[in-house]
Amino acid sequence: MEPINKITSVMTPLDRKNVDTDQIISKEFLKRIERTGFGKYLFYHWRFHPDGSPIQEFVLNDPRFQGSEILVAQENFGCGSSREHAPWAILDYGFRVVIAPSYADIFYNNCVKNGILPIRLEEQEVDELIRKGQQEVFQLDINLEEQTVTGQDGSRYAFSIDPYWKEMLLKGWDEIALTIQYDSYISAYEQKQQQA
Amino acid sequence: MAKTIIEKIWEQHIVFEEAGKPDLLYIDLHLLHEVTSPQAFEGLRLNGRKVRRPDLCFATMDHNVPTRNRETIKDPISRKQIKTLQENCEEFGVPLAGINHPDQGIVHVIGPELGLTQPGKTIVCGDSHTSTHGAFGALAFGIGTSEVEHVLSTQTLWQSKPKTMQIRIDGELGFGVSAKDVILAIISKYGVDLGTGHIVEYTGEAIRSLSMEERMTICNMSIEAGARAGLISPDETTIEYLRGRRHVPQGEAFDRAAAKWLALATDEGAAYDATRTIHADEISPFVTWGTNPSMGSGIAEHVPYATDYEDPADREALKQALAYMQLEEGAPLSSIEIQHVFIGSCTNARIGDLRAASEIIAGKKVHPSVTAIVVPGSESVKRAAEAEGLDRIFLEAGFEWRETGCSMCLAMNDDAVPAGERCASTSNRNFEGRQGAGSMTHLVSPVMAAAAAIEGHLTDVRNYMKEPVPTA
Numbered sequence: 030m031e032p033i034n035k036i037t038s039v040m041t042p043l044d045r046k047n048v049d050t051d052q053i054i055s056k057e058f059l060k061r062i063e064r065t066g067f068g069k070y071l072f073y074h075w076r077f078h079p080d081g082s083p084i085q086e087f088v089l090n091d092p093r094f095q096g097s098e099i100l101v102a103q104e105n106f107g108c109g110s111s112r113e114h115a116p117w118a119i120l121d122y123g124f125r126v127v128i129a130p131s132y133a134d135i136f137y138n139n140c141v142k143n144g145i146l147p148i149r150l151e152e153q154e155v156d157e158l159i160r161k162g163q164q165e166v167f168q169l170d171i172n173l174e175e176q177t178v179t180g181q182d183g184s185r186y187a188f189s190i191d192p193y194w195k196e197m198l199l200k201g202w203d204e205i206a207l208t209i210q211y212d213s214y215i216s217a218y219e220q221k222q223q224q225a
Numbered sequence: 226m227a228k229t230i231i232e233k234i235w236e237q238h239i240v241f242e243e244a245g246k247p248d249l250l251y252i253d254l255h256l257l258h259e260v261t262s263p264q265a266f267e268g269l270r271l272n273g274r275k276v277r278r279p280d281l282c283f284a285t286m287d288h289n290v291p292t293r294n295r296e297t298i299k300d301p302i303s304r305k306q307i308k309t310l311q312e313n314c315e316e317f318g319v320p321l322a323g324i325n326h327p328d329q330g331i332v333h334v335i336g337p338e339l340g341l342t343q344p345g346k347t348i349v350c351g352d353s354h355t356s357t358h359g360a361f362g363a364l365a366f367g368i369g370t371s372e373v374e375h376v377l378s379t380q381t382l383w384q385s386k387p388k389t390m391q392i393r394i395d396g397e398l399g400f401g402v403s404a405k406d407v408i409l410a411i412i413s414k415y416g417v418d419l420g421t422g423h424i425v426e427y428t429g430e431a432i433r434s435l436s437m438e439e440r441m442t443i444c445n446m447s448i449e450a451g452a453r454a455g456l457i458s459p460d461e462t463t464i465e466y467l468r469g470r471r472h473v474p475q476g477e478a479f480d481r482a483a484a485k486w487l488a489l490a491t492d493e494g495a496a497y498d499a500t501r502t503i504h505a506d507e508i509s510p511f512v513t514w515g516t517n518p519s520m521g522s523g524i525a526e527h528v529p530y531a532t533d534y535e536d537p538a539d540r541e542a543l544k545q546a547l548a549y550m551q552l553e554e555g556a557p558l559s560s561i562e563i564q565h566v567f568i569g570s571c572t573n574a575r576i577g578d579l580r581a582a583s584e585i586i587a588g589k590k591v592h593p594s595v596t597a598i599v600v601p602g603s604e605s606v607k608r609a610a611e612a613e614g615l616d617r618i619f620l621e622a623g624f625e626w627r628e629t630g631c632s633m634c635l636a637m638n639d640d641a642v643p644a645g646e647r648c649a650s651t652s653n654r655n656f657e658g659r660q661g662a663g664s665m666t667h668l669v670s671p672v673m674a675a676a677a678a679i680e681g682h683l684t685d686v687r688n689y690m691k692e693p694v695p696t697a
Contacts, residue, residue, distance in 0.1 A: 045545075046538060046542060047417055047418075047517050047542070049517070049654075049656045051635075051654070051656040051657070051658065051659055052656065052657060052658075055658060055662070056635050056636060056637045056659075057637070057662075059260050059288075059637065060260075060289065060300070060302040060303055060305075060306050060637070061302065062263035062264065062267070062305065062306060062309050063264065063267075064264045064370075074657065074658050074662055079644070079662065079663070103538070104418065105417060105418040105421070105451065108417060108418070108451060108517075109353065109448075109654060109656060110352075110353050110635075110654075111261065111351060111352055111353040111367035111368060111369055112260075112261065112369075113261065113264075113351075113369035113370040113371060116369075131418060131421060132421075133418075133421065133451060134387075134421060134422060134451070134453045135353060135366075135367050135368065135369060135453075138368075138369060138372065139369035139370075139371065139372075142369065142371035142372070143371065191247075191385065192245060193245070193246050193247055193383070193385075204371070204375060204383070205268075205272070205274070205374065205375050205378050205379065208249070208375065208378075208379045208381060208383070209378070209379065211240070211241050211249060211379075211381075212379075214240050214241045214249070215240055215249075215251070215277075215379060215380065215381055218240045218251050219251075219380075222251075
């Protein structure tokens, strides 16, 4: 996966909580056997009318946010199904960073394994960002190494992240290649189980 | 020191640990299905990797399979996905219960049926409802496709130890209250992110009195409360369910295994990071009225008013949910008319669920404005139901009796609720569009679904039941 450290981009404000993975990528698009090509289906039923024409009021259809790499949403983002097609759609659409007060556990893991940085900020801070992002086109500087989000107005927010995930994102590790280095431990565990 | 079952299982599965890192955990059982596995197998191929322990894997096809005209899958992309799983299992030596196999069924129904699910195991599957298997005192959780690939290749996962939470249900469940009502009531009381970052253990008198199938219904929806996993300490009910199943040890070996399993139960006085309680008296037959599983109430209640909420964000969420659900604030729940009934899914499609629903429907007719289907959770459930004549009861009432699969729970196959129509559904999610674009879902228990099918609107099933006469 692609390493990630610094991202500078306009933010896309999605002022909703409990956004579930069924909304992020609807089931009719889960039949593909590839990891790519899901971006055009991201938030499909919020983005498009049944006839395929765009729903103008939905934030992803706002011309000001085209090319944005940072999605900001409310608490419990990515709840529901474990489908990794959700982060694949987010990534394929062009987002590299999500900011929210909290995430569903499986979704969070799925992001990290795909080089998407899921940032947790306080609820109040997210409210503030969403307000700013709705009022004007608002640019953010993300710095994973320093664990900071800096707004174009100089506002600065620190975030915490598990050091293991941070390293993985910064280096773009292949986690399986890493685990294979622990093969002797895995074999030893299996032998011990067999004897038990 | 007194330990919870969660800590005991975790410690038994640590392959490698180091400060500042997640633990490397061994996985005892890896269940696979057609939707979340193709990219994982493809990843193995691209990197020239093998499946480390095909003997610890078990695959089936459930999400995408048709529930009628099994032989012809019309959608070429669906067909390809099913064929791909077959080919992947052949190439990598993974056991498969394919579409026409007598063991085929919803992955979370067949694991327990076959005795693959056992107390103390770590169990994963690329599916969030893997939490179902926790009913046996297993540590079972859903994973993404990258993690599926990781487990296929290494039989392990890096996991940070989650916090522990006890959810205790005190007292005895009331007349007409089923396991589905219990879990919906918990989620309604505490919210869809109650369990985030936690593994939940369900305890208390009400839980102990439940059958294994009912326990599975509760653990199944742990993910709907945001929990990483949900489990129940094993007891004699667990042991009796497992005895004689195909993949459990037999004879004396079973007794030795059973003793080990029972010893996993949480020790007296063990501490949890958090505890939530609910009294059985608080729980009545439940329905959801909104677009996530916490948006529900007892059937005698009404849709909430915006003024019931203090937080403006909650008021906004209510507004959005009611706009989608085409409901007004204050509407009585029993006035909501439905056009579809779905009895199925990994939550409520086991034999006990079908028996309970059939008792309500026996001798009655499905309301003329309702289309009602029963989708048994597995081939084995279907065979058992047909042997008992349950299929006849449903068919005579006007239900359709289908082949097994996930079906209308997520409508990946042809079984969808049309836009603008409502379904009383025994499944687990009422998200926007879950059962079909523009469809509206009301989550209920199997008996509540049966009663709604008869009346054509949500209704209190207790009117169809005979209250047991208390013994002096």
